[in-house]
Amino acid sequence: MTLAEKAYEALRHDIIRGELAPGRPLRLADLGERYGMGFSPLREALNRLQAERLVTAESLRGFRVAPLSLDELHDAVSLRIVIEVEALKASISQGDDAWASGIVSALYALNVQAARTGAEADIWTLEKRHHAFHRALLAACNSPWTLEFFERLYAATERYRIPVLLASALPVGRDVQAEHGALAQATLDRDAEKASALLSQHYLRTVEDLAGAIRSKQAKLRASG
Numbered sequence: 001m002t003l004a005e006k007a008y009e010a011l012r013h014d015i016i017r018g019e020l021a022p023g024r025p026l027r028l029a030d031l032g033e034r035y036g037m038g039f040s041p042l043r044e045a046l047n048r049l050q051a052e053r054l055v056t057a058e059s060l061r062g063f064r065v066a067p068l069s070l071d072e073l074h075d076a077v078s079l080r081i082v083i084e085v086e087a088l089k090a091s092i093s094q095g096d097d098a099w100a101s102g103i104v105s106a107l108y109a110l111n112v113q114a115a116r117t118g119a120e121a122d123i124w125t126l127e128k129r130h131h132a133f134h135r136a137l138l139a140a141c142n143s144p145w146t147l148e149f150f151e152r153l154y155a156a157t158e159r160y161r162i163p164v165l166l167a168s169a170l171p172v173g174r175d176v177q178a179e180h181g182a183l184a185q186a187t188l189d190r191d192a193e194k195a196s197a198l199l200s201q202h203y204l205r206t207v208e209d210l211a212g213a214i215r216s217k218q219a220k221l222r223a224s225g
Contacts, residue, residue: 007045026063076156077207087141095140106136
């Protein structure tokens with residue numbers, strides 16, 4: 001891995017997980033001290049992240065972490081549904097036994113982690129396995145471009161999910177793992193229409209939950225201010 005790739009991975013990790021807050025200036029001197037790298041690889045990484053809409057750049061003001069907005073969240077999720085539904089249908093049509101086994105394995109790993117409590121209930125491991133499950137569903141779509149867009153849009157929406165999950169602000173009463181199980185089963189049954197509908201519903205429920213949690217937080221901030 002080159003220095004520019006290391007810088008990209010480190011910055012992307014910290015932006016998605018909220019360690020570099022939305023709107024925060026990304027000054028090369030500060031980043032160089034934070035990551036122990038020179039300006040050249042950091043600048044290359046920032047340009048790459050700007051192309052992915054995780055960073056913004058303004059003339060004479062430099063780079064900043066991209067802001068968050070409910071409009072962007074809805075836009076990103078709507079596009080995810082369009083892209084992933086088509087990729088899921090293609091995977092169902094083309095997927096072999098290895099693809100199906102990958103879904104079963106990814107779902108099992110996700111369920112195991114989701115059931116853990118106490119010190120073992122690590123949110124970062126859960127998120128890693130959540131990502132692996134959703135990618136496994138699409139893995140047989142035979143379109144590298146589609147999978148690249150999946151990764152970009154997943155990162156864009158994960159920026160909203162992580163702070164909400166850390167704050168335990170999602171509403172109770174929703175069985176997300178049951179949704180994952182039903183989605184996996186419909187996919188393994190090669191029922192493209194049912195699987196597509198379940199995937200869309202899963203994402204729409206998530207965006208509704210996230211938007212509600214964000215609005216609630218904003219209302220509290222306004223009341224306390």
